[in-house]
Amino acid sequence: MLSKQILLLPGPTPVPPRIVQAMAAPAINHRGPEFKELLTEVNQGLQEVFCTKGEVIVLTCSGTGGMEAAVANFLEPGDKALIVTIGAFGGRFIKICQAFGVEAEIMAFPYGQAADPNRLAERLAEDKNKTIKAILLQHNETSTGVLNDVRALSQARGDHPALLIVDSISGLAAAELQTDAWDLDVVIAGSQKALMLPPGLAVLSINERAWRVAEKCANKRYYLDLLAARKSKDKGQTPYTPAVSLLFGLRESLKMLQEETLAGSQARHALMRDMVRAGIKALGLELLAADEVASPSVTAVKVPAGIKPKDIITPLREKYGVVVAGGQGDVKDSVFRIGHLGYVLPTDILAGLAALEMVLDELGLVRAEGVAVAAAQKVLRKTG
Numbered sequence: 001m002l003s004k005q006i007l008l009l010p011g012p013t014p015v016p017p018r019i020v021q022a023m024a025a026p027a028i029n030h031r032g033p034e035f036k037e038l039l040t041e042v043n044q045g046l047q048e049v050f051c052t053k054g055e056v057i058v059l060t061c062s063g064t065g066g067m068e069a070a071v072a073n074f075l076e077p078g079d080k081a082l083i084v085t086i087g088a089f090g091g092r093f094i095k096i097c098q099a100f101g102v103e104a105e106i107m108a109f110p111y112g113q114a115a116d117p118n119r120l121a122e123r124l125a126e127d128k129n130k131t132i133k134a135i136l137l138q139h140n141e142t143s144t145g146v147l148n149d150v151r152a153l154s155q156a157r158g159d160h161p162a163l164l165i166v167d168s169i170s171g172l173a174a175a176e177l178q179t180d181a182w183d184l185d186v187v188i189a190g191s192q193k194a195l196m197l198p199p200g201l202a203v204l205s206i207n208e209r210a211w212r213v214a215e216k217c218a219n220k221r222y223y224l225d226l227l228a229a230r231k232s233k234d235k236g237q238t239p240y241t242p243a244v245s246l247l248f249g250l251r252e253s254l255k256m257l258q259e260e261t262l263a264g265s266q267a268r269h270a271l272m273r274d275m276v277r278a279g280i281k282a283l284g285l286e287l288l289a290a291d292e293v294a295s296p297s298v299t300a301v302k303v304p305a306g307i308k309p310k311d312i313i314t315p316l317r318e319k320y321g322v323v324v325a326g327g328q329g330d331v332k333d334s335v336f337r338i339g340h341l342g343y344v345l346p347t348d349i350l351a352g353l354a355a356l357e358m359v360l361d362e363l364g365l366v367r368a369e370g371v372a373v374a375a376a377q378k379v380l381r382k383t384g
Helices: 017-023 033-050 063-074 088-099 117-126 150-155 208-216 226-233 244-260 262-282 309-320 346-362 371-382
Strands: 055-060 080-085 103-108 132-138 163-167 186-190 201-206 298-302 335-339
Touching: 017 244, 033 055, 033 201, 033 244, 055 063, 055 226, 055 244, 063 088, 063 132, 063 163, 063 186, 063 201, 063 208, 063 226, 080 088, 080 117, 088 103, 088 132, 103 117, 117 132, 117 150, 132 150, 150 163, 163 208, 201 208, 201 244, 208 226, 244 262, 262 298, 262 346, 262 371, 309 335, 309 346, 346 371
Parallel strands: 080 103, 080 132, 132 163, 163 186
Antiparallel strands: 055 201, 186 201, 298 335
16 A cells, blocks of 8 residues: 655655755765865855855754754853753753753743743843853754744843854744844754755854854864864865765755745745644644744644543554654653644645544544634635
8 A cells, every 4th residue: 555654743854856856966076176066055055044144064963963063162161051941952952061061051941931031131141250151042942832032032142242052953944043133153953954854964154253262162072173164164175074965955955945035935834833723723722832932843732631642643643644743851741743844835734634633533532523624724825
C-alpha cells in the first residue's frame, strides 16, 4: 500500500522538490572557485534574510551547534550570562553555559508566556558594575509556541554593554526579525526550519561589536571557532569540510524566499498559525500560548484531561500519516505540538485538522464533524 506523511513538526520540516533537486547536484571541490561562488551567493542571500549588512557565518552542524558557538566565542569561563528563558530551549542555553564554565543567571518565565522587557530592563539597571556580559534568549520558543518581542527586549538593554545573543533557529523567515535595526549582536538560525532544508547547517549573523568581543575571548573552541570561519570565508572557503549538498540546497531556498519575499514568507506563516489556532479553538481544546504571543512556527495544544499526548500523536501518525510533535520540558506530558513551519501550505493544515478531528472522535472527545476544518477555512477565505 502506498503511504505518505504530512509533516507538521517544528522541525525537521518538509523539503520542497526544488531544493531536493538542487541538493542532487554533482559534488564540487570545496577549495575551488565554484565553491567560492556558491558560498558568496549564499552569504549575500542570508544577509537579506537576516536583514543585516554584517557578516554571516555558515557552520556544518545543527542549530544547537550554533548555540554552542555563540557561547564559546563570546563568553569566557567566569563570565556571567543572563539567560532569559521561556521554555526548554532557554534551558539548553543554560546547559551550554555551564559546560563552558560560564555563570548562568536565570530569568525564567512560565511556560506559555513571553519574556517581559520591563523585568529585563530592571535587572540590567541593577547591574551597576556591568558584570553581565551577554543576554541569551529565544526569538521563538519551539517547546511552547511562544514568540518573544525581541525588538522590545533589545530596547530594554538601554546603554548596558552586554551582548544580545538571539536564538532565532525556529523564528528566522517565519517571524519578523530586523538584525541591524533592532541592534541584535548575534543571531542564530538553523537549516531545518523556515529555510526548508534538512538538518545540518547553522547560521550566525554577527555584528562588529560582537566580533571585537570574539577577538579577545579566551574560551576554548576548535571546530566551532568563528574567527577561523571568518578567516576562511574571506578566501571563499570554510575551515573544515562543509556540507556542500546542503549549501546547494540553501542557495535554492534563498531563491525561493526571494521569489516569495521575506514579508510573504512571514505572512504565510502567520496564516498557518491562525488557521491552526482557529481549528483547535473550534474543537474546544485549550492552547498553551495566548493569541498575543502566539508563534507563527508552532502551536502547543493542551491535551484533554484523562489522556496522554501519545494517545493523539500515535494514531495521527499510524492511521492518518500526519506527524506532529510531543511536548518538551515542563509541558512534556501535557501538550502536543503542531508545526506550521517551512514548506507548509493551507492544504496541509486542513488535512492535519481533519485527521485530528477523526482521532478525537475515536477517543470520544469530539462529536461535531468538520468544525475544525470549517474554522480554518474561514480564516483562509479572509486572506482572499
